[in-house]
Amino acid sequence: MLFKLIKHEFKASYRSYLIFYLIVIALAFLGPVMYNIQLEAVASLLVPFVFIAIFGVFIFTLVNVFKSFGERIFGKPGYLLFSVPAKTRDIFLSRVLVNIVWMVSSIIVSVIAVYIFIVVLGGEAVAEGIFDTLKNLFNAVEPKEIILGLLSSGISFISFMALILLVQSIANTLYHGAKKGLIATILYFVIAWGVSFITEQIYANLTVTQQSYAEMGVGVLLSVIYFGISYYLVDKKLELE
Amino acid sequence: MANSVIQIKNLTKSYGKTVQALKNVNLDLKAGTTVGLLGPNGSGKTTLIKVLTGLLKQFEGDVIVNGEKIDNKSKALVSYLPDQLYFDNWMKINDLKAYFKDMFADFNEERFNQLLASFKIEDRGLIKKMSKGNKEKLQLALVLSRDAKVYIFDEPIGGVDPALRDIILETIKNYRNEEALVILSTHQIYDVENLFDEVIFLKSGEVFLHKPTKEVTDEYGKSLLETFKEVFRNVV
Numbered sequence: 001m002l003f004k005l006i007k008h009e010f011k012a013s014y015r016s017y018l019i020f021y022l023i024v025i026a027l028a029f030l031g032p033v034m035y036n037i038q039l040e041a042v043a044s045l046l047v048p049f050v051f052i053a054i055f056g057v058f059i060f061t062l063v064n065v066f067k068s069f070g071e072r073i074f075g076k077p078g079y080l081l082f083s084v085p086a087k088t089r090d091i092f093l094s095r096v097l098v099n100i101v102w103m104v105s106s107i108i109v110s111v112i113a114v115y116i117f118i119v120v121l122g123g124e125a126v127a128e129g130i131f132d133t134l135k136n137l138f139n140a141v142e143p144k145e146i147i148l149g150l151l152s153s154g155i156s157f158i159s160f161m162a163l164i165l166l167v168q169s170i171a172n173t174l175y176h177g178a179k180k181g182l183i184a185t186i187l188y189f190v191i192a193w194g195v196s197f198i199t200e201q202i203y204a205n206l207t208v209t210q211q212s213y214a215e216m217g218v219g220v221l222l223s224v225i226y227f228g229i230s231y232y233l234v235d236k237k238l239e240l241e
Numbered sequence: 242m243a244n245s246v247i248q249i250k251n252l253t254k255s256y257g258k259t260v261q262a263l264k265n266v267n268l269d270l271k272a273g274t275t276v277g278l279l280g281p282n283g284s285g286k287t288t289l290i291k292v293l294t295g296l297l298k299q300f301e302g303d304v305i306v307n308g309e310k311i312d313n314k315s316k317a318l319v320s321y322l323p324d325q326l327y328f329d330n331w332m333k334i335n336d337l338k339a340y341f342k343d344m345f346a347d348f349n350e351e352r353f354n355q356l357l358a359s360f361k362i363e364d365r366g367l368i369k370k371m372s373k374g375n376k377e378k379l380q381l382a383l384v385l386s387r388d389a390k391v392y393i394f395d396e397p398i399g400g401v402d403p404a405l406r407d408i409i410l411e412t413i414k415n416y417r418n419e420e421a422l423v424i425l426s427t428h429q430i431y432d433v434e435n436l437f438d439e440v441i442f443l444k445s446g447e448v449f450l451h452k453p454t455k456e457v458t459d460e461y462g463k464s465l466l467e468t469f470k471e472v473f474r475n476v477v
Contacts, residue, residue: 086344
């Protein structure tokens with residue numbers, strides 16, 4: 001059932017993401033091309049849109065993630081979702097995995113868009129310069145550090161998703177008013193700020209390496225707590241309106 | 242004697258501290274019967290249905306579907322038509338068909354195509370662009386295309402025009418699994434009394450009566466509609 005849920009979650013989301021990605025890549029390419037062919041008036045119009053679009057990918061992804069854990073679980077589509085013989089755990093997991101894929105894709109698309117923009121504007125020499133810089137950067141970093149960085153990013157993504165799931169679950173099970181979106185958003189910032197305040201005190205006396213291990217540990221612990229509470233709320237307290 | 246498919250014991254459901262939507266409901270519903278769940282607005286019909294379908298999980302009492310407490314196994318046996326449209330904005334008819342085929346082992350694709358044809362629903366892209374009547378018929382076609390043990394229809398004829406109401410009632414009568422339990426909730430008794438083997442009158446969250454339809458009409462010496470009006474005169 002988990003794989004079926006993942007499949008349909010991808011079907012539910014891929015159209016809007018792909019269209020947005022294509023727009024960003026197209027703008028990143030066309031903006032500098034206009035400069036290169038001396039159409040500076042058009043280029044000066046397009047270039048701001050390139051940066052807006054790249055920034056927009058992140059906003060778009062965040063809004064979609066929030067909706068995916070909010071109205072697409074607890075709103076009207078929830079009537080169908082909670083009628084299917086799926087475990088709550090599988091519903092959550094499918095959403096988390098698919099949204100992580102889209103978040104990573106959005107980052108990759110943004111990096112590609114920036115790269116295209118720079119290379120098309122600056123030519124082959126700039127492309128080689130970027131490659132050399134990246135090569136030197138990778139050579140300077142230990143493989144262990146790269147693995148740790150990737151692990152840490154993965155845990156951060158999961159912890160971020162888990163917090164969104166938690167605030168949406170609270171806003172849609174314990175709160176019975178009409179402003180669920182607002183309540184979820186406020187809760188998100190309050191909890192995120194509270195956690196950050198407490199962890200800063202804990203990390204204050206640690207070395208950089210100790211801190212990165214501690215961050216991963218705290219990330220895992222928080223993810224488990226957020227998922228546990230969300231699971232309990234949806235499995236025991238669900239009240240679709 | 243038919244098997245019990247749904248057993249409800251001492252079911253009470255409150256919203257907050259003041260509103261009691263269901264009060265000590267006890268019911269035993271059997272396979273092969275069509276049950277009318279009748280009552281005015283606010284009598285607790287939708288709340289009872291949401292409990293049966295697992296959409297409401299906070300309640301007191303025991304609810305057993307096919308011998309098991311409500312969980313994902315019981316959901317596989319229940320085909321549910323809610324009182325609102327649940328389509329996501331991205332969906333097309335083929336997406337929905339694929340979703341039902343994947344999620345429900347008892348989905349009958351041939352019957353679904355047959356129902357789409359008889360409802361004259363054409364696939365013209367996104368469902369959100371279809372008329373409200375066609376969306377309602379599409380949702381009904383999905384529900385009836387399952388060979389379920391229990392069919393639950395929540396206000397399927399509420400707010401629809403008379404022609405569509407007839408189509409809906411005819412379809413429910415003709416396309417359902419004969420051995421299944423059918424629960425149909427409505428506050429519009431007109432034209433539906435012949436459909437029901439049994440009726441449940443819900444009054445302010447309590448079961449006022451649960452009897453075979455004939456027994457009710459004989460006892461009151463009136464049609465079901467007139468009986469309903471008499472029972473709920475002071476409530477509506």
